[in-house]
Amino acid sequence: MRLPVRRAMEVCPVEVAVSAVGGTWKLTVIKHLLEGPRRFNELGRLVPLANTKTLTRQLRELEDDGLVLRTVYPEVPPRVEYSLTDLGRSLQPIVEAMNAWGKDFERTHAD
Amino acid sequence: MRLPVRRAMEVCPVEVAVSAVGGTWKLTVIKHLLEGPRRFNELGRLVPLANTKTLTRQLRELEDDGLVLRTVYPEVPPRVEYSLTDLGRSLQPIVEAMNAWGKDFERTHAD
DNA sequence: CAGCATCCGCTCCGATACTG
DNA sequence: CAGTATCGGAGCGGATGCTG
Numbered sequence: 001m002r003l004p005v006r007r008a009m010e011v012c013p014v015e016v017a018v019s020a021v022g023g024t025w026k027l028t029v030i031k032h033l034l035e036g037p038r039r040f041n042e043l044g045r046l047v048p049l050a051n052t053k054t055l056t057r058q059l060r061e062l063e064d065d066g067l068v069l070r071t072v073y074p075e076v077p078p079r080v081e082y083s084l085t086d087l088g089r090s091l092q093p094i095v096e097a098m099n100a101w102g103k104d105f106e107r108t109h110a111d
Numbered sequence: 112m113r114l115p116v117r118r119a120m121e122v123c124p125v126e127v128a129v130s131a132v133g134g135t136w137k138l139t140v141i142k143h144l145l146e147g148p149r150r151f152n153e154l155g156r157l158v159p160l161a162n163t164k165t166l167t168r169q170l171r172e173l174e175d176d177g178l179v180l181r182t183v184y185p186e187v188p189p190r191v192e193y194s195l196t197d198l199g200r201s202l203q204p205i206v207e208a209m210n211a212w213g214k215d216f217e218r219t220h221a222d
Numbered sequence: 223c224a225g226c227a228t229c230c231g232c233t234c235c236g237a238t239a240c241t242g
Numbered sequence: 243c244a245g246t247a248t249c250g251g252a253g254c255g256g257a258t259g260c261t262g
Contacts, residue, residue, distance in 0.1 A: 003135065003160075003251080004114075011160055012139045014206060020216070022133065024114070024255080028123045040224050049114075049122055054255055056225065077223040078262080090215070094208045095125060095174030101205055102124030104117075105131070113233080135235075151244050162236060167245065188243045189242085 002061075015082050020065050021091060026049045030088060031095045033068065037083040067091065115173075132202060133174050134169050136161045141199060142206045144179065148194040176200065 002022070005071040008015035021027050025047050032038055033048045044055055059082060060069035067088035112135070119126035132138050136158050143149055143157045155166055170193060171181035184190040184200035 001197035005220075007160065008213075009217055011158060012142065013210045013217060014138045014142050015136075016216050017209035018135075018138055020183050021113075022135075024129075024133075025126075027125045027129055031123065033162035044224095048139070049118070051256060052225065053227095053257090059252085072224095076225095076262095078225085080224060091212065094205070096130035096214055097204045097208045099124045101121075101202065105122055105127055106124060107184065155244095160236095162238095163245065164237090164247095168234090183244095186243095189245085191244060213242060 017094065019055070019096065020038070020067065023061060025055065026058050026062060027091075027095055027098060029055075029058060029082075030067070030084065031052055031099065033082060033084045033088065034095065036072075036091055037081045040080050043082065062088070127142065128159060131178065132205065133173060136166065137169050137173060138202075138209060139204055140166075140169060140193075141178070141195065141202055142210065144195045144199065145203055146204065148192045151191050152195070154193065173199070183186075188194070 003019045005019055008019045021030065028078060030048050030103050032043065035111060038046070040059075041056070044050065044052065044057075047055065049103065050058070059070070061062055066085055069083050069085050069088075071081045073081070106109055114126060114130045116127055117128045132141065139158050140154055143154065149157070150220070151170075154170075155161065155163065158166065161169070170179060170181070174181050177196055177217050178197050180194050180199075182192045183193065184192070
């Protein structure tokens, strides 16, 4: 995955968005960050199935794409906070649409 | 990838939606199917970067997930039409949100 | 605490060639 | 036309252990 944005543009705007938020856990992380800044292990607890390596990479990609801001506080023990940029916050409609669809799916396809 | 829906439910509704539409090209295919039924090669032309193998699998997964209906017409040459189910059509808000975001990204990050 | 390093299996994806 | 078969490579994702 992870189609370069430039190529995604040639295909469809939808794919541009997919290339930005398509990674595993990315949208869930963004959903939590919409509530406010979160620390690394805090996000790890909020997304229980993601291990540190995966979570780290997703966060780096989000950072590289300008959706997430990483702030390091030079303390001991170290503290790192992740927050959304304006561009990241602009994903809110997508997150809400997907959250609503997922909820509805759970309701209608309930066990 | 391709987290089972059951596990996705344990994490977040957002991940449920991701597990359904997270594959490459899937959302673009759905976007085109929102316009009406399309044949296999027709979709191939609409999503130029997808090869037949990948396109086939994505369509099969969408079919298995109940989002897409596959209709075979017993003719020569063969004709197969793909269309959206009600559940598939319910993805429209997601497609539109992502399409809008992608367009906006292209506009503000224009070359 | 917030990660990076390493190993490793697996899935995914692309290219090519072939079939009913 | 609408796929399937096969091969191959890349990258994701998990487990574990280590570091400033």
